Amino acid sequence: MNNFSYTQIATAKEATGRLKDLPQAAYIAGGTTLLDLMKANLLEPPQLVDINLLPFKGIEQTKDGLRIGAMERMNAVGEHPLVKEQFPAVSESLLLAASPQLRNMASIGGNILQRTRCGYFRDAAFPCNKRVPGSGCPALTGDHHNLAILGVSDTCIANAYPGDLSVALVALDAVLTLENAKGKQRQVPMTEFYLLPGTTPQRENVLEPGELIVAVTIPTTAHAKRSTYLKVRERASYAYALASAAVGLDVQSGTIRAARVALGGVGAQPWRSREAEKALVGQPATEATFKAAAAAALQGAKPREHNAYKVELAQNTLVRALQQVAGA
Amino acid sequence: MQSDLFPDAQPEASRPADGSRRSFMQQAGGILGFALASPIASQAETLAEKLGPNNPVVSGASPMQLTINGQVKNLTLEPRVTLLDALREYLDLTGTKKGCDHGQCGACTVHVDGQRINSCLTLAVMAKGKQITTIEGLAKGDDLHPMQEAFLKHDGFQCGYCTPGQIMSAVACVQEGHATTDGQCREWMSGNLCRCGAYPNILAAVREVAARG
DSSP, X not given: OOOOEEEEOSSHHHHHHHHHHOTTOEEESSOTTHHHHHHTTSOOOSEEEEOTXXXXXXXXXXXXXXXXXXXXXXXXXXXXXXXXXXXHHHHHHHHTSSOHHHHHHOBHHHHHTOOOOOTTTTOTTSOOTTTSTTSOOGGGTSOOTTSOSBSOOSSOOOOSOOSSHHHHHHHTTOEEEEEOTTSOEEEEEGGGTBOOOTTOTTOOBOOOTTOEEEEEEEOOOHHHHSEEXXXXXXXXXXXXXXXXXXXXXXXXXXXXXXXXXXXXXXXXXXXXOHHHHHHHTTSBSSHHHHHHHHHHHTTTOOOOTTTTHHHHHHHHHHHHHHHHHHHO | OHHHHOTTSOOGGGSOTTOOHHHHHHHHHHHHHHHHHHHHHHHHHHHXXXXXXXXXOBOSSEEEEEEETTEEEEEEEOTTOBHHHIIIIISOOTTSOOSSXXXXXXXXXXXETTEEEEGGGSBGGGGTTSEEEOGGGTSBTTBOOHHXXXXXXXXXXXXXSSHHHHHHHHHHHXXXXXXXXXXXXXXXXXXXXXXXXXXXXXXHHHHHHHHHO
């Protein structure tokens, strides 16, 4: 790693002020993404600003839903009784991710901001439009077996968010509270937080420079309570998703009243599928309905040679997740 | 050859008395590190002038204290030194292993304030003021920790490289209440890889300790 300087602050004002003075500095919370990338010399911030003392903690019921502080750690949130009871998909998405050690270190805010696992992004020897805009995308014709089939462009086919939590948050209409250098807070729905690659894959989300994630609030609903996160991968544990599905259903007398669907591992961003939801609402909670929804979800897929398997895999994953939650 | 690697290093005469490769590398690395630090350090130093004494900016090798296995250790470390390297290279506590250095194998698992974490992705400077427990801190003199005894009883290792991390992870896993069934134990020990394939025996050891309560 480069020989950076280090400081620790205790207030959001000091944190954002530090980034304003030194825009190339980086915040560090758990450090599990940041230090990994710094060890590979992909990031070389001159200063790390330790934000672990920020008061962005707590898991509490509010009128808008369950509010989770951005500095909470993955294990603590995943095992919290209120999260397990009200949002099983969120709990499962957390506890199926990474490893127990990493989950003790990694913050909620940091997890939302994790970077792609594309092998070309992660190796500075290769060109990469995300890392060096305009340099090219070797993944288009190279090894893209783990990369995205939805929302991609000819500039970038990475799944910019390869993790799990955001897929569940996107499905369940979670809202982020952000704070900028002027101390101003704003609410951004998770469904509007990530940006598609288009011609600017280096811009992955709507954060302003130095802006902090304060909290995430998930609205309490019937379909959130009856939710699940299904993760399909090459190993039984400790691996990223090839395809995953976060689903929630409100079923009354065998008919679907409300549905939420988001796919992971297959999109350039966590893939909320309104198409699938439209194919579910008002229909009987049966396998035929679920298969139709899955077909609708993958309609716009743009598979390439080595990730074409994801089309069928994602459909089957979605059907199975819906079956699991309907059977509950 | 060494002069190619460390052009600024002192000649033979100033080698440390014990002549060990590790202590030579520490000394040479320190000199090289200082030589490279200047351009980035000066930018951060200018910033330090603006900041008050409440938020010091740590730049370059600085003194700090780490509490390891109940003992306070005084170290002088750059901010970029990981807890793993602080333990192995500066404190001669080589029980904790470097397997992948990227948080992907668990060989570097230690406890910080009672929680199991990967020390390779932890900065030493960020572990100040916390209780750090390593594999060396489990036994009480000649009395092994029950988990160490269980690993011996069940032959829970072959080459032994993943073993300290496995044991540290296992102790926490049992304390967390995550070893009550085989399935749960496998899932909550999945952050520790073993290339020798000692998993069935590791599982048996952890489950026995968990069952004892």
